[in-house]
Amino acid sequence: MMWRLNFLVFMCCIVLDNSYMLYYICPLHTFFSLVVCGIIGVLHKYNEIKAVIVGKFFVSFLVVVLVWEIPGVFDVLWEPFTFLLGYKDPNRKVENLPPMYEWHFRTALDRYIWILGMIYAYYYSTIEKWIEKLDDAKLKPRIFIKTTIVVTSATAAYLWFEYIFKLDSITYNKYHPYTSWIPITYVNLFLYGI
Numbered sequence: 597m598m599w600r601l602n603f604l605v606f607m608c609c610i611v612l613d614n615s616y617m618l619y620y621i622c623p624l625h626t627f628f629s630l631v632v633c634g635i636i637g638v639l640h641k642y643n644e645i646k647a648v649i650v651g652k653f654f655v656s657f658l659v660v661v662l663v664w665e666i667p668g669v670f671d672v673l674w675e676p677f678t679f680l681l682g683y684k685d686p687n688r689k690v691e692n693l694p695p696m697y698e699w700h701f702r703t704a705l706d707r708y709i710w711i712l713g714m715i716y717a718y719y720y721s722t723i724e725k726w727i728e729k730l731d732d733a734k735l736k737p738r739i740f741i742k743t744t745i746v747v748t749s750a751t752a753a754y755l756w757f758e759y760i761f762k763l764d765s766i767t768y769n770k771y772h773p774y775t776s777w778i779p780i781t782y783v784n785l786f787l788y789g790i
Contacts (some may be wrong), residue, residue, distance in 0.1 A: 598626055608611050617683035627703065628710045631656075635714070649718055656711050664707045664773075670700055703767060713714050716784060723788055745785065753782040 604621040607613055608614060616623060635652050642648040663669050674681065674696055701745030756778040760771050 598629060601625060608647055615683050617681055617698050620698065623681060623699070624706065625701055628706065632710060632714055653711060654719075656714070657708070660707050660711065664704050671696065672700065701769075705772050705775075707773050709780065711775075712777050712780065727788055749782050749785050752778050 601622055605616065605619045608619065609616055619730065620647060635656055636643060638652075639648065643652075654712050670695075677699075678695050681699040683698040684695055685698070730741060733741075756775055759770065760778075
């Protein structure tokens, strides 16, 4: 899938004389997919040990904090890839933005959520077992627990919608990396069958 996606974008870039970053979703998916594969691949024979996988999640989080939250680290790390990921938008209203601005902006929006995706994927079977166990519970505790989960998650989703989603785009983008887990978690609860 990565080969086909990148090959198609590469051909579009050649034929249409466009920048790779014009199709930013392609490098984003490629980058985050490779990072996930790399994290899971390192010491992969120990992935069944919960402490190892939790350690991988924690280290991933620390790396994201280091690269995206500490000013200048991102620039030093990604500067060698400017030839591929740099972008100068001829229609951009703000002048003098660095060529890696777009890549920094796009990766910063999703800098934490891919870790949550790995956590959800890893613990999917555990949560599925919990839900099966809950479905076998007596009626009153089952209704109470499910109602509590639904009300809590619906309240969080509503508050996110009211106070984050409705913000202007510039302000919303500042909060997005820290709040995007709320609607995703809400949707996942229903996918889990709660």
